[in-house]
Amino acid sequence: MALNIQNVNLKISAGTPKQIPSDPRAQVAFSGRSNVGKSSLINTLLGRKSLARVSSSPGKTITINFYDVDKKLYLVDLPGYGFAKRSPEEKRQWSALTDGFFTQNKNIDRLSLVLQLIDSRIGPTADDEMMLDFLTQSEIPFAVVATKIDKLNATERKKNLEAISNHPLIKDVSVIPFSSLKGEGKEELWKTIFKYTKL
Template sequence: MQVTHAELVTSAVSPNQYPQDEIIEIALAGRSNVGKSSFINKMINRKGLARTSGQPGKTQTLNFYNINHQFRFVDVPGYGYARVAKTQRASWGKMIEKYLSQRENLQLVFLLMDFRHPPTELDIAMKEFVEELDIPYGIILTKSDKIKKSQWTRHLSLFKKDLDLPSVDALFPFSAESGEGSDLIWEIISDMIEA
């Protein structure tokens, strides 16, 4: 897909602040330092649309990005960052839960996980939560350039086992450095838009 338009539409903390239209949305969920902003920027070939930060836990709102007026990426606050107060983490949890369970525009969730490390308890819990809600999902394995290709099969098998997946078909290695994996992810998005 050729991205000709990409903009941050709004940052929201409650449903009355969400965009009020029928454009479909793809949520991006993952741990605080997994690379969600880098994923967005690489997918749209824009360096600084989604702000990346050296300090995990910076995204504290639901950020809605309009892509080609065809769909939106929705960057949800990262989970699992220890230096944020527990009360704040709890309020993010409620905000994410409300968005994922009630938003009618939401058609797909990309769960971002770090390819270098086994899924965390929070990664597994998020995957199970999305399954309970019966939302289609794919798992983007970020930082794939940090793993030798000869090691990929072993890492994919580990994710399949730890996430209790029937196959590796829902696992998509991705590199924000090289863009590897982006073509396949765009195919999934295009199929969803055209469905």
Template structure:
């Protein structure tokens, strides 16, 4: 039986602004993707049991690189730049998209893409495009619906079902999550462990 991941043993590794700066592919990689300001950094911090390992910001577009974190010297977590609205130039945004596309398409040890969506809102076209792109390239993905604490349990289920339809996924392809209450944390941690041996 495989040893569980030691989430206490985590450290920031590097920020890559181009494909040439990516680290050697020595561990499986799990990437976190989502629209700007969807709660990606808060999710990663909560799952790792840290308060500010992954920098959070109220300004969309704060993450401008692929940020690598080493977990237990067995796994890389990769924080991708947020897509969608961001107060940056079109040139910078296009550079991000080229970097993200190249990474997602070519990274051999990419085991899973965690796609993060705000549970409170209906499915967005950019989210659909990413999921369809991942399907086309046969990249494993799993959805996490964040900010669940903003809704009652009944409303959570209603919104999740609507998102499932809008994104054309099944309920077993997503988790409902709240960084504030910890709802869904164990599920995301189990995902990391499940895909540790896939990359």
């Protein structure tokens, strides 16, 4: 099935689990800590500059953004986690909303894949490990995207990618190096999305 990625719009920014769309199209979710580059990645994937808002203030928005791609696929931008300056109330809101996506999503069976973003310069944080463990225990298919790969030199790149790939929670899944700046990894990401969604 052909997918016209030019035909895309922000369907809804869901602030509560009840606002999650109920139509049964395939979903691919993007998860990661605040400021890991989710919005930039989505913009790069869709060939847009500002469809997904890129914030210089990490953790600013606590919504789940559903991007409708050609009325066949939702790209789902989950709120970033692990931002220390959030208030306890904001952390509760994040937890309720993210948990709600996985537990109250009427079409969770249409969640084809979670793309777990990890900053290639840092590697998996404790929060990343919690998410990876949750995805593994829940038997939700996922792949890892190593973001900001252009920030590393060749030696750092090899070392960091090996460390990420050999992590106990990651060693059995694909790791895709990605650069929003250079577009590296875009084609491989789309291949991975098509493989899991069967579009």
